[in-house]
Amino acid sequence: MAAAHIVLLAFAVLQQIVNTADPKSSSQFWWERADRTVSLRSIDKEPIGAGKFGLVYRAILNHSHPVVVKEIIKPERGRKKKKHYSEGDEWHYDKKAHDEPSEDSSDDSSSEGVSGFDEFNVLKQLDSRYIVQAFGYLKGEGNEEVLVMENGGCINLEQLYDCEYSNDLRVILNSHQDRLARARYVAFSVCQALFVIHSHGIIHRDISPKNILITPMGRIKVCDFGLAVRVSKHHNPDSDDAPPSGGTPIYMSRRNILGKNFGFEADYYSLGAVLVMVDQLREPFFGMFEVQEDLVNWHRRDGQLLSECLDLAGMPMETLDFIHMVCHEERGSDLTVKKADLFKNVHDWSLPMRIPDNIKEDLRCWLS
Numbered sequence: 623m624a625a626a627h628i629v630l631l632a633f634a635v636l637q638q639i640v641n642t643a644d645p646k647s648s649s650q651f652w653w654e655r656a657d658r659t660v661s662l663r664s665i666d667k668e669p670i671g672a673g674k675f676g677l678v679y680r681a682i683l684n685h686s687h688p689v690v691v692k693e694i695i696k697p698e699r700g701r702k703k704k705k706h707y708s709e710g711d712e713w714h715y716d717k718k719a720h721d722e723p724s725e726d727s728s729d730d731s732s733s734e735g736v737s738g739f740d741e742f743n744v745l746k747q748l749d750s751r752y753i754v755q756a757f758g759y760l761k762g763e764g765n766e767e768v769l770v771m772e773n774g775g776c777i778n779l780e781q782l783y784d785c786e787y788s789n790d791l792r793v794i795l796n797s798h799q800d801r802l803a804r805a806r807y808v809a810f811s812v813c814q815a816l817f818v819i820h821s822h823g824i825i826h827r828d829i830s831p832k833n834i835l836i837t838p839m840g841r842i843k844v845c846d847f848g849l850a851v852r853v854s855k856h857h858n859p860d861s862d863d864a865p866p867s868g869g870t871p872i873y874m875s876r877r878n879i880l881g882k883n884f885g886f887e888a889d890y891y892s893l894g895a896v897l898v899m900v901d902q903l904r905e906p907f908f909g910m911f912e913v914q915e916d917l918v919n920w921h922r923r924d925g926q927l928l929s930e931c932l933d934l935a936g937m938p939m940e941t942l943d944f945i946h947m948v949c950h951e952e953r954g955s956d957l958t959v960k961k962a963d964l965f966k967n968v969h970d971w972s973l974p975m976r977i978p979d980n981i982k983e984d985l986r987c988w989l990s
Contacts, residue, residue, distance in 0.1 A: 694767040752815035754845040779831035802938040803978035811842035823855040829892035830870040840977035890954020
């Protein structure tokens with residue numbers, strides 16, 4: 623186990639150096655030097671995660687490049703049993719599809735969000751160190767389809783903080799400054815991703831701990847655009863057509879979960895809910911609802927929003943104020959979040975934020 627972690631850490635360091643020098647260089651490295659036919663070999667027998675349209679596996683591309691592979695299951699085909707990828711399998715990619723620029727469009731949204739090649743098209747547009755990078759979209763011999771993405775030995779926030787369980791003791795042991803630094807760092811990184819996502823007229827719809835990755839070096843990346851929807855870059859929820867409802871229920875905004883019209887502010891609501899987990903080290907609404915219907919009925923009946931219903935005693939005021947703004951008032955936007963007290967010490971948004979020591983320690987403990 624320790625040896626595997628050392629290998630992942632070494633690869634992450636190498637990838638960090640490459641990506642820092644040129645965010646696009648790694649993508650060009652994979653595909654400009656790849657043959658039309660490429661090989662994939664699974665590393666794990668079990669998936670490391672699951673998206674809306676398929677399972678996610680670690681794999682080796684062309685015998686030497688560690689990647690993450692996301693299966694694409696077409697809804698009309700149903701879910702097929704995953705076949706183990708071996709060195710003998712041949713996969714092909716469409717060079718025309720990789721080379722042609724994708725276009726922003728508000729006409730191809732659906733209740734299912736984007737899928738397969740659409741997700742690859744979305745990721746091609748989003749050039750940011752805070753967003754997971756897609757390397758290619760491949761088709762197999764049996765018409766299987768996979769999306770190939772970067773693998774930096776990442777885990778997600780849900781895994782890091784084991785947030786299905788109460789972590790009251792860990793919260794008590796964390797100092798006020800540690801909690802504030804952790805929340806500020808996560809919020810800053812996810813906001814940076816959302817600035818880019820929203821500038822392309824895309825609502826992610828599923829900002830949640832499982833879709834926020836953290837590398838062994840401590841860098842944060844947003845992933846899984848399987849539920850993303852395209853709208854106008856100037857979408858107005860008060861007048862424009864409503865995007866379809868979707869997401870992880872306990873992290874969805876009230877408007878989203880009730881099927882009302884919503885816009886980019888829904889992603890910031892979800893970020894506010896994530897910050898509850900980051901500060902309290904447990905899921906929002908912990909122990910309050912047994913089934914999703916109870917959560918929906920609570921939203922419908924009481925009309926109270928996230929920051930009003932949770933006991934957030936002891937939470938740093940800057941974090942609480944941010945949650946109140948994006949959740950209770952639903953005023954989250956690319957402009958308003960930059961003015962939040964949570965970021966009062968951020969003077970240049972073009973520069974990366976220093977990784978807090980307590981996050982480094984959390985990662986060290988997890989990797990050991």
